[in-house]
Amino acid sequence: MISQFPNLGVGLGFRERFRADVFLHREKIDFLEITADHYLDATPAKLDELKLLKENFRLVPHSLDLSLGSAEGIDRAYLEKLAALIEFIEPPWFSDHFCFTRSGGRRIGHLAPVPYTREAADVFAANIAAVRKVIRTPLILENITYLMRFPSSEMTEAAFLKTVSDETGCGLLLDVTNLFINAENFGFDWREFLDELTLERVVQLHFVGSHRHGKRLIDTHSDKTEAGIWEVFETVAARAGIKAAVLERDGNFPPFGEILEELEKAREMVHIS
Amino acid sequence: MSLRHQQDLLARLYTDAEFRAKFLSDPQAGGREYELSAAETDEIATIVPEELEFFSETLFWKRLRETEKLLPLTKKALADEFSGYFRRFSGKFQPKTVKKHLEDAVAFCGYLRKSAGPDDLTKDLAGYERARLVFFGSGRRIIVRRLRFDLRRLPEIGRNPFSAENFPRRQTIAVWLRTGGKTRHFLI
Numbered sequence: 008m009i010s011q012f013p014n015l016g017v018g019l020g021f022r023e024r025f026r027a028d029v030f031l032h033r034e035k036i037d038f039l040e041i042t043a044d045h046y047l048d049a050t051p052a053k054l055d056e057l058k059l060l061k062e063n064f065r066l067v068p069h070s071l072d073l074s075l076g077s078a079e080g081i082d083r084a085y086l087e088k089l090a091a092l093i094e095f096i097e098p099p100w101f102s103d104h105f106c107f108t109r110s111g112g113r114r115i116g117h118l119a120p121v122p123y124t125r126e127a128a129d130v131f132a133a134n135i136a137a138v139r140k141v142i143r144t145p146l147i148l149e150n151i152t153y154l155m156r157f158p159s160s161e162m163t164e165a166a167f168l169k170t171v172s173d174e175t176g177c178g179l180l181l182d183v184t185n186l187f188i189n190a191e192n193f194g195f196d197w198r199e200f201l202d203e204l205t206l207e208r209v210v211q212l213h214f215v216g217s218h219r220h221g222k223r224l225i226d227t228h229s230d231k232t233e234a235g236i237w238e239v240f241e242t243v244a245a246r247a248g249i250k251a252a253v254l255e256r257d258g259n260f261p262p263f264g265e266i267l268e269e270l271e272k273a274r275e276m277v278h279i280s
Numbered sequence: 281m282s283l284r285h286q287q288d289l290l291a292r293l294y295t296d297a298e299f300r301a302k303f304l305s306d307p308q309a310g311g312r313e314y315e316l317s318a319a320e321t322d323e324i325a326t327i328v329p330e331e332l333e334f335f336s337e338t339l340f341w342k343r344l345r346e347t348e349k350l351l352p353l354t355k356k357a358l359a360d361e362f363s364g365y366f367r368r369f370s371g372k373f374q375p376k377t378v379k380k381h382l383e384d385a386v387a388f389c390g391y392l393r394k395s396a397g398p399d400d401l402t403k404d405l406a407g408y409e410r411a412r413l414v415f416f417g418s419g420r421r422i423i424v425r426r427l428r429f430d431l432r433r434l435p436e437i438g439r440n441p442f443s444a445e446n447f448p449r450r451q452t453i454a455v456w457l458r459t460g461g462k463t464r465h466f467l468i
């Protein structure tokens with residue numbers, strides 16, 4: 008299944024800030040990843056933007072709020088809106104996260120981790136099955152950053168990702184920055200994580216710089232990709248048959264030339280399979 | 281272990297600062313409210329408090345930053361006090377839809393207008409920005425808002441340092457209107 012996914016190359020996470028630049032430098036951006044949530048219940052202006060982007064780029068939607076780790080199940084209204092967007096875009100795949108973002112009527116507004124347990128893996132499997140009944144486009148899942156770990160976890164993060172991926176057949180979106188940040192903050196070796204994960208299900212990569220906040224690294228997506236993260240990127244790209252990579256820059260925006268340089272550097276490292 | 285009850289409790293802890301403080305001083309009472317056993321509550325309580333605080337703070341700052349972006353005039357009027365008001369507001373209000381930042385901003389303006397602290401001009405500016413957000417967020421054809429201050433100099437003041445002298449007291453009407461696919465705005 009994953010081997011039949013098309014090769015998209017190296018793309019950019021679209022932000023309104025980049026609107027003029029992406030058109031000016033269209034030939035240097037292989038595709039755009041859009042934040043699906045920005046186009047759900049969208050204003051006419053936002054829908055016009057989406058049409059224009061679709062006419063000019065290959066688009067892949069990245070959603071933030073499916074909350075696949077929620078034990079209470081999937082929000083039907085959100086799922087249906089997302090399905091309509093995906094039907095319009097016709098992407099080769101779409102992505103969300105290994106997290107929960109709502110429970111008990113509260114939207115957390117952020118990607119919150121789940122304990123790595125059998126129960127949580129079953130919750131993901133059930134929610135993914137519910138999504139597939141409505142959206143036929145393949146779903147891939149991204150690893151998140153976290154600031155705490157649950158003592159009740161029964162397995163490592165890598166084992167949990169692999170379990171869910173194996174049991175559901177979902178591909179993985181490996182965010183190498185998130186992996187690097189978690190490894191630094193919790194003192195584990197990202198190479199061992201990659202060994203345990205096994206990489207054949209990795210479809211796409213995310214990358215951007217990390218940000219130091221006191222004694223921790225955090226994922227503000229506001230810095231240039233640093234050497235340590237390029238090392239993870241290059242290692243994964245050499246070992247996995249990835250189909251796409253996306254630079255996710257959300258703040259402290261540099262001149263667009265710097266963004267293009269990062270895309271070019273990533274392109275030299277990936278041998279898109 | 282019931283993951284669902286655990287997640288209900290975590291979602292509350294992440295989004296409600298008052299409840300968080302209560303839980304950290306007496307975890308078992310908070311756990312019972314969510315039908316967790318003593319052992320299950322202990323697990324959540326062992327998630328180091330500063331990490332929980334850090335996570336929740338990250339969320340708070342994200343909400344604050346997005347709300348500030350949507351309410352530039354109110355932000356200028358309140359300056360450093362903006363975040364204090366927003367902190368008191370944010371624990372009590374939970375956005376329900378995907379337009380969560382817009383919901384936050386609109387509800388926060390309502391909260392400011394009912395609060396005792398902000399001066400009348402600040403309340404007027406919050407009401408003005410609230411009406412603008414509702415207009416552009418809803419697709420409504422017309423919105424009219426009565427103001428107690430003369431905000432007609434807003435366009436020329438633009439990015440200049442905010443000063444109350446620029447806005448004398450004067451009954452003013454703000455109108456947003458959609459006609460023939462275009463939006464128009466007047467201050468009379």
Ligand SMILES: [Fe+2]
Pocket residue numbers: 149182213255
């Ligand atoms: Fe990411």
